[in-house]
Amino acid sequence: MTDDGRSRVKTPLEVFLSVQQAVLETATDGIRKAAVIPNGLKGTASTKVGQTPSEVVYTENKLELLRYEPLTEHQHPVPVLIVYALINRPYILDLQSDRSIVRRLLEAGHDVYLIDWHEPSRLDRYLGLQDYVNRYIDNCVDEVRERSGRDAINVFGYCMGGTMSTIYAALHPEKVNALAVMATGLCFEDTGGVLELWGDEKYYDPRVVTDTYGNVPSEFLAAGFDLMDPVSNNVTKYVHLYDHLENEDFVKNFARMERWLTDGVDMAGKVYAEFIEDIYQNNLLYENELTIGGEHVDSTNIDMPLLQILGERDHLVLPEASKPFNDVVASDDVTTIEYPSGHVGLAMSNGVHRDVWPEVAEWFLEQSEHPMLADIIGQGVEKALGIDVETDVTVGDVDEIEIGIGDENSEIARAVVRRDATAIETFLEDVLDIEVGLDSGPTGIAVKVKTDEGIKTTVFEDIGEAIRTEVEEAVEHVDVAASYELEDVEGIGPTYAERLRSAGIDSVSELAISESAHIAEVAKTSEKLAGGWIGRAQKLVGAEESVNVGRKNPTGVDRQQGTEDD
Known part of the structure; x- marks a missing residue:
């Protein structure tokens, strides 16, 4: 204070010294707190991550395609394939049960797959976008398509995995039912981002790095990310940890996160250089000028539903x-x-898992078709009776299904039943005074409908592994053609019948939906003779046609118009 009571203005030197003192005090406090942190972290090295059970269903080079065990009795028909980045490990998406994207999708009834790239070897330094997109991702997509029996699946990419997923969707749009990307760099044209600035060709040549190292070391990548916010990444977070050392859950969460941050993987040199040059520096993807393997990556091919998940504070x-x-x-x-x-x-915050991921799970459901097994049963009844059967399921009630029955004039009945073949059949039988049964054969599923006029069977082919398993494990077979024995098929005597039964062909209905080559092999006869048996079996059970359920509308029925295509 001055003699007249006014505040004295500090000199520049005094201001500088005050700031310096504050900085030193903060740093000293941070160092003091950091020194006691190791004792507080004892035992956290064994903290488990990525605990959601999964199995490896496909491998190629270093990559593993994981399929996660379901958390609901039934799953939605269109699976979700997660394409992770080539940096760090993918368990950030399954770090702990209450902050796991994988579990949020599983809890909502989705069938979830994930590509774990693992670390490239020195021999992989020449792998580029052509290899990762048109070979690895494409092969994984085909594996998921085959397992699910779907022509197109849902693809979800995170960070660099989102960029590769976008490129894939542009090159193979027929295989992507819906595309979701999160925190994905797609446009680098004066966005103001640090990565764009640092990666500018005026300052940075990625070929210098790849020529020096071959593959880009994970330590090199981690150091770059650390420098984007050095104080927060190297001081502030440890001060924050010190303040919460007595909170066991906080410490475990911190330990899991630190494990992921330090558990990096190297990146193949060629794909790193291509990303920096083509995506960042030259902005070719956004400008629609990117080519891979001589093929134009045309963004106008991305005509499927698209979801972008963005972080407002993503630096x-x-x-x-x-x-x-x-x-x-x-x-x-x-x-x-x-x-x-x-x-x-x-991927990690409590708020995101509370507010965002339920919405994302719902979005994926909205892009999916009806539950496959229920839809197949409904279509079989539609074919037999010429009525309309609609099915619907929601994220919140994945184990229940709403069924509506109607004709061209009005709705006949509507109810919510368990998503179980027996429950669905029982509802349809009670309302329509019919008998409904299912049979599973080597090539498909037969839906049999028995009325006073006889039996009508519709065969659905190319059903996929998931639906076949659901039928075989969950369906109590009600064989409405049980009055027929294999010996009732002209040309099949006791010897052939025994061979067929030994191979698992126990009924005329199963014979009717089998392939002649398979029957010929197990019965030890000619394919021509086997084909004759199958044709006569189909006549006995009333199987008039086969339907390929790989198509969007396998029955050819326009649900809104209520008519069949010619």
Whole structure:
């Protein structure tokens, strides 16, 4: 204070010294707190991550395709394939049960797969986008398509995995039912992001790094990310940890996160250079000028539903590096979710798992078709009786299904039943005074409908592993053609019948939906003779046609018009 009571203005030197003192005090406090942290972290090294059970269903080179065990009795028909980035490990998406994207999708009834790239060897340094997109991702997509019996599946990509997923969708749109990407860099045209600035060709040549190392070391990548926010990454977070050392859950969460941050993987040199040069520096994907393996990556091929999940505080991939891409795709079904979170927070924060992931799970469901088994039963009844059977299921009640029955004039009945073949059959039988049965054979499923006029059977082919398993394990077979024995088929005597039964062909209905080559092999006869048996079996059970359920509308019925295609 001055003599007249006014506040004295500090000199520049005094201001500088005050700031310096504050900085030193903060740093000293941080160092003191950091020194006691190791004792507080004892025992956290064994903290488990990625605990949701899964099995490896496909491998190629280093990659493993994981399929997670379901958490609901039934799963939605269109699976979700998660394409992770080539940096760090994918268990950030399954770090702990209450903050696991994988579990949120499983809890909502989705069938979830994930590509775990693992670490490339020195021999992999020449793997580029052509290898990762057109070979590895494409082969994994085909594996999931085959297992699910779907022509197209849902693809979800995170960070760099989102960029590769977008490229894949542009090159193979017929295989992608819906595309979702999170924290994904797609547009680098003066967005103001640090990555865009540092990666500018005026300052950075990725070929220098790849020529020096071959594959880009994980330590090199981690150091770059650390420097984007050095104080927060190296001081502030440890001070925050010190303040919560007595909170066991907080410490375990911190330990899991630190384990992931330090558990990096190297990146194949060629694909790293291509990403920096083509995606960041030259902005070729956004400009629709990118080519891979001589093929144009045309963004206007992306006509499927698109979802972008963005972090408002993402300093790695700013929203401005993602949102403009919505305007260059052909899809007229584009959804954007922005949330006040950072790059990793989109996968980890409590708020995101409370507010965002239920919405994402619902979005995936909206892009999926009806539950396959229920739809197959309904279509079989539609074919037999010429009426309309609709099915619907929601995320919240994945184990229940709503069934509506109607004709061209009015609705006959509607009810919510368990998503169980027996429950569905019972409802249809009670309302329509019919008998409904299922049979599973080597090539498909037969839906048999018995009325006063006889039996009518519709055979559904190419059903996929998931639906076949559901039928074989969950369905109590009600064989409405049980009055027929294999010996009732002209040409099948006791010897042939015994051979067929030994191979698991126990009924005339199963014979009717079998392939002649398979029957010829197990019965030890000619394929021509086996084909004759199958034809006569189909006549006995009333199987008039086969339906390939791989198509969008396998019955050819327009549900709104109520008519069949010619």
